[in-house]
Amino acid sequence: MEKLVDVIDVCKIYNPGENEVRALDHVSLSINTGEFVAIIGQSGSGKSTLMNMLGCLDTPTSGTYMLHGMDVSHMTDNEQSDVRNREIGFIFQGFNLIQSLTAQENVELPLIYRGVSRKERERLAVEALIRVGLGKRMDHKPTEMSGGQQQRVAIARAIAQAPPILLADEPTGNLDSGSSKEIIGIIKNLYKEGRTVILITHDPGIARQAKRIVTISDGKIQSDIINPDADV
């Protein structure tokens, strides 16, 4: 299996000096193509910091992060933007859709920044929206949709350009249990289709659905186990 994510001895230190916070403390972690990994930890354990790093939204204070064979730990803002656009599909807790745009326009956003032609963009966006069961809601704006539907738009946006990694940060955190099940179902299906999924959560019930569970606490990896009970 190809090594997709390779985090080597990474530290992230906030406020260096007197009252510094070691949000990530010598973390090493490898993830192969096609894996379904849950990263679980309590609030303040460093999950979001790790997710920002994995998603190339932030760079480590020390250590190396190899993504797809590239060293992405010392990149300029614009280089990071390009890597994010190409490699990562984000699914956020708060959906993070642009309110003034329709579902389809939201899904087209990363494709615009990739320079995909208008026609091709439309095709990919429609395809992705159908894929998450929103074929009939493409012209709706976020305010006209339920939380579950909004999160499905966000998933469509994440998969439209088929990035190597799907990075989901508490994707069901803002949803009722019914919608949560639906969303987790879609994510599991994407995994079954061969996508690499990294799911960050504080909810053991959700983490249990993944094949591999990484537990993080106080910025350190506590355990990294293959989950025998995964129902996928």
Place this chain on the structure above:
Amino acid sequence: MEYIRNAFASIIENKGRSFLTMLGIIIGISSVITILAIGNGMKQSVGGELNDMQAGGITIQINAKKTDKYLTGAQVRMIGDEVPEVYGASPTISGYGDAVARYKIPANFKGGNEYLFHDQKNVLSDGRYFNENEAESAAAVAVLSQSEAVLLFGSTDAVGKSFEAIIGGRSRELTVTGVLKSEERDITSAYRYNSGRDKSYQSIRPYVPYTLMTQGFGLAGENVVSYQIFPLPNEQDPASLRARRVTENMMGLRGQGAVNVQSFASMLDSFEKILDVVTLVVAFIAAISLIVGGIGVMNIMTVSVTERTREIGIRKALGARTGSILLQFLLESAMITLIGGLIGMMAGYGLTFIVSKFMSFPPQIRLEDVALVVAISSSIGLFFGIYPAFRAAKMNPIEALRYE
């Protein structure tokens, strides 16, 4: 392309606010347009009159505030004979009224003697000038230009035709003895006017004997308070000095400053000074309102950037580069000011149109003014949009995404 659509959508979404932001630009641009149009119209019409003056005679006036003496037509003729630097001198007695033939046209009749035609601009195309005998005997004759003939008779062929001249309620039948050459485009525009295609203001200035003005229409009695001299080439200055001295001697007005020479240079000078001051004042107002408008745009864009922090975070997370965000917000502010500029331009033209109704000259609207407006207003947007756009582009995506 995508960016322009986005910018437009965002402006439409905040219609009310966008419009308020545009107000300063609208006021600035509309005043720029109005002053340009009025200034150009004024320059053209006044400039035209001044040109007449340069080519024609120099006007010498007796200041009625300083003396109640006046000249007769015969004395004016004598002055012309005594000044060696001139062809001659002609009284000038003007009267406003109407000329009626096939069409009725407002007319400013210019009364003088036969020296009136020593005007370098006057070239006869048909017929003859009126002569000394006619000039002194109140003959009912007139000389017109080709374009005036078209306005009056519908054709340049006017010699021998007659029309009714009405001044101050008195009416006389005048016969055209001569037609002067006009510029081709003036003739064309006269035809356009007669066919109803051109609605601009038109009037004519026929030349008639000065005695017709005094005896025929009862203007000015026998009194001449202003006359024109027609200098030989390159003799303008000595001619006007000498004419003034001769006039003062003749009237016994030496050293009283009661005889004024209205030279072309002095009139052009004062006209341009006035126009310059007016232009400067309006340009100042326009500049202030454009700067205020620009600061308003900067203000609103800064607010908009803050409000849309999360959107910026999302765009960056999805792969927008610094330049894309910069471009997005620069285009948005440029578009606001451009739309404001275009609205201001229309408002300015509306205003110019209204103003021109109260003035005797047509407003001038030029393509380069439109280009100027587009350039000015969009550069204001670009300039004042730089700061907010940079703020947006430099945002940290993690913090921007956390923003509530």
